Amino acid sequence: xxxxxxxxxxxxxxxxxxxxxxxxxxxxxxxxxxxxxxxxxxxxxxxxxxxxxxxxxxxxxxxxxxxxxxxxxxxxxxxxxxxxxxxxxxxxxxxxxxxxxxxxxxxxxxxxxxxxxxxxxxxxxxxxxxxxxxxxxxxxxxxxxxxxxxxxxxxxxxxxxxxxxxxxxxxxxxxxxxxxxxxxxxxxxxxxxxxxxxxxxxxxxxxxxxxxx
Numbered sequence: 001x002x003x004x005x006x007x008x009x010x011x012x013x014x015x016x017x018x019x020x021x022x023x024x025x026x027x028x029x030x031x032x033x034x035x036x037x038x039x040x041x042x043x044x045x046x047x048x049x050x051x052x053x054x055x056x057x058x059x060x061x062x063x064x065x066x067x068x069x070x071x072x073x074x075x076x077x078x079x080x081x082x083x084x085x086x087x088x089x090x091x092x093x094x095x096x097x098x099x100x101x102x103x104x105x106x107x108x109x110x111x112x113x114x115x116x117x118x119x120x121x122x123x124x125x126x127x128x129x130x131x132x133x134x135x136x137x138x139x140x141x142x143x144x145x146x147x148x149x150x151x152x153x154x155x156x157x158x159x160x161x162x163x164x165x166x167x168x169x170x171x172x173x174x175x176x177x178x179x180x181x182x183x184x185x186x187x188x189x190x191x192x193x194x195x196x197x198x199x200x201x202x203x204x205x206x207x208x209x210x211x212x213x
Contacts, residue, residue, distance in 0.1 A: 007116025009123075010170050011155075011179055012045075014130045015109045023067060025058035027172045030115045033102065034058040038065030044078040045104040045113045051082075051097060110168070110179060123154055128166060128181040131194055136176045138205035140169050143176060146204030156181070159201065165194045167201070178202075 012026040012035060023036035025048060032048040034057035042065055048056050055071040062068070066083060068075040074097075075084040082097035103114035105122050109130040112122040136143060144150050147167060148160025157167040164186065168179040180198045182191060 007114055007118035009105075009112045009114055009118055009121075011110050011122075011168050012113045012170065012177075013111045014133055014179060015106055015111055016130070017133065018043075018111065021062045023058055023060055023062055025056070026113070027170075027177070028102070028113050028115050029171075030102070032056075032058075033113065034060070034067065035104070035111065035113070036062050036067050038062060038078065040065050042078055043104045043106055043111065045102045046076065046080055047100040049099070050074055051099060057099065125154075125156075125168075125181065127184055129184055129186070131180040131182055131191055132198070134178045134180065134198060134202055135172075136178055136202050136205055137174070138176060138202075138208065140171055140176055142205040142208045143167065143169060143178065143201065145208055146201045159197060162194070162197055164190070165197055167198070 010028045018024060018037045020037050020041050021039045023034055026033050026035040033045050034048045035045050037043050046057060048058050050057055050069040052074050053071055055069050057067055057069055060068050060070045066075040066077055073086040074082055076099050077083050080098040080101040082093040085091055085093055105112045107122050108125045144157060147157050149158045151157050155168060159165045164183040166181045168181055170177045180194060182194045
């Protein structure tokens with residue numbers, strides 16, 4: 001989504017869902033990734049497979065500013081280079097042992113990962129506040145119908161009757177990750193309403209998909 005001629009940005013997670021020294025699985029149009037934040041708060045996005053035995057790196061752990069595979073402990077820097085092999089502690093791993101990495105940006109409480117080489121950064125959404133994320137077993141068309149609105153040029157869906165509640169969708173394989181946003185200045189009661197409305201949109205979209213099947 002939000003693409004240009006050379007690349008795209010995908011909103012893969014909310015900042016609040018990734019505290020320091022943690023790793024989570026995420027998805028982009030290029031495939032699954034390991035999304036992690038070092039203890040220095042630096043963000044990184046890498047291929048979700050360790051080149052040693054293929055274990056998912058999103059099942060691993062973060063120490064300092066390195067991501068380690070849970071299987072044999074091979075560790076990778078934010079640049080993707082292998083920096084430690086526990087079974088051979090005196091070995092300096094060769095440059096050829098590395099995982100692919102992707103450009104990642106954090107803006108307004110949203111974490112974006114690039115596929116390709118976008119010529120501009122992620123879209124500014126400074127007037128909005130992230131509330132929560134939902135994974136829907138529905139495509140974007142079903143979500144648009146349930147919300148009563150369509151994805152705009154800014155990548156957002158505005159909900160009919162509640163234009164201050166916005167959905168930022170990211171299509172996955174067979175499902176859609178949706179980040180729920182509200183306009184700045186909304187109070188706690190408004191945020192509770194937004195959460196309930198988002199759940200209603202999820203139920204409607206998933207029911208619509210089942211009815212169409």
